[in-house]
Amino acid sequence: LRKDSGLRKSRSSTNKSTVAFFTLLFAALFIAFTVFAVLYLRSRTGFCNFAEEEESDKVKPLNCTVVPTPGRQGIWDHYRLPTSLVPINYQLVLWPRFHPESPESTFTGDVNITFQCKNATDVILLHSEQIEVTVVELVRFEIGTEAPQILEVWRSSLYSYLVINLNETLTENSIYVLRISFSGVIGNSTGGFNVDIYIKTVYFHSCFRSVITTQMEPTYARTVFPCFDEPSFKATFDIHLIYLPNYVALSNINNSFLGLGGGGGSHLKLF
Numbered sequence: 001l002r003k004d005s006g007l008r009k010s011r012s013s014t015n016k017s018t019v020a021f022f023t024l025l026f027a028a029l030f031i032a033f034t035v036f037a038v039l040y041l042r043s044r045t046g047f048c049n050f051a052e053e054e055e056s057d058k059v060k061p062l063n064c065t066v067v068p069t070p071g072r073q074g075i076w077d078h079y080r081l082p083t084s085l086v087p088i089n090y091q092l093v094l095w096p097r098f099h100p101e102s103p104e105s106t107f108t109g110d111v112n113i114t115f116q117c118k119n120a121t122d123v124i125l126l127h128s129e130q131i132e133v134t135v136v137e138l139v140r141f142e143i144g145t146e147a148p149q150i151l152e153v154w155r156s157s158l159y160s161y162l163v164i165n166l167n168e169t170l171t172e173n174s175i176y177v178l179r180i181s182f183s184g185v186i187g188n189s190t191g192g193f194n195v196d197i198y199i200k201t202v203y204f205h206s207c208f209r210s211v212i213t214t215q216m217e218p219t220y221a222r223t224v225f226p227c228f229d230e231p232s233f234k235a236t237f238d239i240h241l242i243y244l245p246n247y248v249a250l251s252n253i254n255n256s257f258l259g260l261g262g263g264g265g266s267h268l269k270l271f
């Protein structure tokens with residue numbers, strides 16, 4: 001523009017109309033280009049295509065009953081977890097079955113919770129919210145020794161507990177492993193598994209991309225997997241994530257790629 005005005009100053013007034021004509025022509029072309037660029041971008045902006053995931057692993061039916069709060073009284077009527085059981089380690093496998101275009105995506109998971117019995121009890125309490133528990137199994141860590149039998153698994157919704165009743169008490173100082181399979185809906189709560197959408201643009205190619213994030217604090221871990229969801233119950237975690245090869249899995253802790261995981265050629269990563 002500076003050049004242009006310089007030119008205009010140096011030329012005679014007869015050339016002014018020519019300059020004005022070209023300026024107008026340029027402006028018209030620029031507007032036309034902008035309109036077309038916007039139309040083009042709009043037509044390009046849609047969800048990126050992702051390979052369809054095979055629904056290979058069907059959720060197994062629960063072997064025990066999960067009944068909603070039957071109004072019974074017991075240790076599940078307390079806001080804080082009893083300290084009779086202490087978790088040591090969680091082996092967690094999470095498989096988000098994510099479909100960017102569908103409003104509801106689900107996830108499935110398995111967790112092995114290794115815990116120690118500090119005080120004999122015949123009730124196991126865990127936090128669990130908005131997830132469906134499909135299989136519950138209790139084994140004793142020491143091989144060759146029997147764990148009590150699970151009589152009932154039910155939900156006490158007042159304090160978001162999953163209650164597991166046993167036929168006899170757990171032995172003090174013994175270590176047990178609780179195996180639980182579960183499923184849930186991604187983005188069904190404000191925490192836990194969240195879905196966010198962003199627009200990725202490379203030159204004029206832009207499309208919606210989705211990202212699933214986890215927000216476990218303060219009490220959303222229970223919406224992702226059954227756990228002792230109180231800060232004092234510290235434990236170690238081995239987290240495996242199963243995801244499609246065209247996704248990227250990131251964590252704020254050290255991780256290693258483990259190659260192919262579950263069905264549909266999914267990848268498996270250990271965090």
Ligand SMILES: *[C@@H]1O[C@H](CO)[C@@H](O)[C@H](O)[C@H]1NC(C)=O
Nearest residue numbers: 062063064065149150151152
């Ligand atoms: C689970 O199912 C198996 C086989 O159907 C049965 O033998 C076992 O008693 C069941 N366990 C529970 C806790 O219901």
Ligand SMILES: *[C@@H]1O[C@H](CO)[C@@H](O)[C@H](O)[C@H]1NC(C)=O
Nearest residue numbers: 091092093109110111112179
């Ligand atoms: C739980 O333990 C069993 C037996 O060791 C194993 O087969 C299974 O893969 C474990 N699950 C997880 C989630 O690590």
Ligand SMILES: *[C@@H]1O[C@H](CO)[C@@H](O)[C@H](O)[C@H]1NC(C)=O
Nearest residue numbers: 082083084085118119120172
């Ligand atoms: C656990 O047992 C010890 C000793 O037997 C007892 O002092 C303590 O109060 C018990 N704790 C709970 C939570 O029952």
Ligand SMILES: *[C@@H]1O[C@H](CO)[C@@H](O)[C@H](O)[C@H]1NC(C)=O
Nearest residue numbers: 129130131132184185188189
């Ligand atoms: C989603 O959350 C609502 C309430 O927050 C609950 O009623 C519903 O059962 C949840 N859906 C699933 C599939 O868990």
Ligand SMILES: *[C@@H]1O[C@H](CO)[C@@H](O)[C@H](O)[C@H]1NC(C)=O
Nearest residue numbers: 146147148149150166167168
């Ligand atoms: C509880 O179940 C275990 C395992 O099935 C069995 O060995 C034990 O006898 C049962 N105990 C009672 C009190 O029924």
Ligand SMILES: *[C@@H]1O[C@H](CO)[C@@H](O)[C@H](O)[C@H]1NC(C)=O
Nearest residue numbers: 252253254255256257270271
């Ligand atoms: C991360 O893990 C890899 C493989 O287990 C290991 O070689 C590396 O030293 C670790 N890095 C950190 C910062 O812990």
